[in-house]
Amino acid sequence: MFTLHHHPFCPFSRTIRIAMGEYGIGAEFIEERTWERRREFLEINPANNLPVLLVGQAGKVVGVRPILEFLDETKGASLGPRRLMPADPYDRAEVRRLLDWFDGNMNNEVTSYLVTEKIYKRFMKAEHGGGAPDTRLILAGSKNLRTHLAYISHLAVRRNWLAGETLSYADLTAAAHLSCLDYLGDVPWEDFEHAKHWYARVKSRPSFRPLLVDQVPGVRPAPSYVDLDF
Amino acid sequence: MFTLHHHPFCPFSRTIRIAMGEYGIGAEFIEERTWERRREFLEINPANNLPVLLVGQAGKVVGVRPILEFLDETKGASLGPRRLMPADPYDRAEVRRLLDWFDGNMNNEVTSYLVTEKIYKRFMKAEHGGGAPDTRLILAGSKNLRTHLAYISHLAVRRNWLAGETLSYADLTAAAHLSCLDYLGDVPWEDFEHAKHWYARVKSRPSFRPLLVDQVPGVRPAPSYVDLDF
Numbered sequence: 001m002f003t004l005h006h007h008p009f010c011p012f013s014r015t016i017r018i019a020m021g022e023y024g025i026g027a028e029f030i031e032e033r034t035w036e037r038r039r040e041f042l043e044i045n046p047a048n049n050l051p052v053l054l055v056g057q058a059g060k061v062v063g064v065r066p067i068l069e070f071l072d073e074t075k076g077a078s079l080g081p082r083r084l085m086p087a088d089p090y091d092r093a094e095v096r097r098l099l100d101w102f103d104g105n106m107n108n109e110v111t112s113y114l115v116t117e118k119i120y121k122r123f124m125k126a127e128h129g130g131g132a133p134d135t136r137l138i139l140a141g142s143k144n145l146r147t148h149l150a151y152i153s154h155l156a157v158r159r160n161w162l163a164g165e166t167l168s169y170a171d172l173t174a175a176a177h178l179s180c181l182d183y184l185g186d187v188p189w190e191d192f193e194h195a196k197h198w199y200a201r202v203k204s205r206p207s208f209r210p211l212l213v214d215q216v217p218g219v220r221p222a223p224s225y226v227d228l229d230f
Numbered sequence: 231m232f233t234l235h236h237h238p239f240c241p242f243s244r245t246i247r248i249a250m251g252e253y254g255i256g257a258e259f260i261e262e263r264t265w266e267r268r269r270e271f272l273e274i275n276p277a278n279n280l281p282v283l284l285v286g287q288a289g290k291v292v293g294v295r296p297i298l299e300f301l302d303e304t305k306g307a308s309l310g311p312r313r314l315m316p317a318d319p320y321d322r323a324e325v326r327r328l329l330d331w332f333d334g335n336m337n338n339e340v341t342s343y344l345v346t347e348k349i350y351k352r353f354m355k356a357e358h359g360g361g362a363p364d365t366r367l368i369l370a371g372s373k374n375l376r377t378h379l380a381y382i383s384h385l386a387v388r389r390n391w392l393a394g395e396t397l398s399y400a401d402l403t404a405a406a407h408l409s410c411l412d413y414l415g416d417v418p419w420e421d422f423e424h425a426k427h428w429y430a431r432v433k434s435r436p437s438f439r440p441l442l443v444d445q446v447p448g449v450r451p452a453p454s455y456v457d458l459d460f
Contacts, residue, residue, distance in 0.1 A: 047335065060323075062330075063330045066323040066327050069323070089300050092300070097296050100279075100293045101277065
């Protein structure tokens with residue numbers, strides 16, 4: 001029995017939801033608004049970061065990277081040739097380098113700005129940092145996004161999937177970030193054809209479908225968000 | 231044949247140097263001042279982050295987490311019961327949670343401020359961000375450090391090593407950060423007895439010795455820095 005503490009527009013949480021879909025693992029989902037510092041969640045994870053995976057009565061895994069590695073270690077072999085971490089240590093290092101890139105650089109330069117300003121702030125009270133979106137941060141994020149789309153296109157031209165020949169955690173992670181931005185209609189797909197084609201392949205996987213029904217009250221998804229032939 | 235691109239006061243690079251000491255791996259060390267954006271290094275790692283491990287003619291592993299996992303996957307078994315990642319998946323997740331904590335939270339709130347302001351800025355030209363240290367950032371880092379020392383003490387009281395019964399990457403990582411701060415004389419050890427006792431045990435390991443001879447021109451190490459009975 002799995003329980004995932006998550007937020008629908010946290011890119012790290014989205015990565016784990018897609019991964020669980022690939023593994024065929026169901027879970028109870030508990031939405032956390034970490035800026036509210038819910039006491040029961042702080043008892044589970046004093047660092048207050050998402051996601052947190054609970055397994056049975058006593059198992060706890062905190063954070064996207066620990067959860068991805070944990071799922072690979074405990075469930076990876078069950079996927080056979082569809083395993084989401086490659087077998088070769090250098091290939092695994094390449095997946096992890098890209099996880100650093102997307103969850104570090106891309107998140108800090110793009111996703112965090114746009115999701116915080118456009119989504120989280122709607123739900124935050126003033127004392128938690130809520131208020132009107134900061135258009136300077138939105139502009140900075142939108143500008144930086146083009147660099148990251150260019151890099152994804154660069155990889156997608158040269159490789160079958162972002163980290164190599166097979167679908168990996170790198171694809172799920174990059175797509176999780178982009179899915180948040182795509183909901184907001186912020187992705188200039190028309191300028192990055194190879195990135196778009198790669199994203200369409202990830203988006204069409206059954207593991208991705210649950211994300212496509214997420215809705216933010218008051219923020220309609222961009223028309224292309226649920227469209228597999230966007 | 232291993233080559234490590236590093237900086238002597240980059241905590242991520244220090245972690246790998248200690249780990250390589252534990253594995254008994256020698257390497258050629260190449261010092262990088264990433265703010266100078268050295269062209270040959272950017273060709274190796276366009277993201278320009280440290281450390282980067284080169285293996286032989288063609289093997290490349292970028293970033294502290296990918297390198298730690300790579301070393302465990304390729305050399306871990308050789309350490310037998312001294313392996314730096316535990317066998318149980320939940321125990322491994324706990325090590326990785328602490329790596330997130332120290333390389334993420336502690337670095338962002340403490341190490342990065344103090345090392346940048348007190349060390350890196352001495353070597354940076356004005357156009358790279360050099361100049362006088364920002365005392366506000368130094369004060370913020372010093373204040374935040376107390377929280378992290380309290381957490382290390384909290385763990386050290388309850389466990390034999392930070393992540394559990396055996397020495398792990400979590401200890402090497404936390405000690406790598408503290409060693410940078412200890413060089414600067416910024417660690418109020420006297421207020422955190424359990425953290426001090428734990429750090430003395432890590433510091434006395436042979437793998438730690440190469441770090442104790444690092445010197446920054448113009449910045450003497452604190453008197454306690456090389457003292458194993460500080």
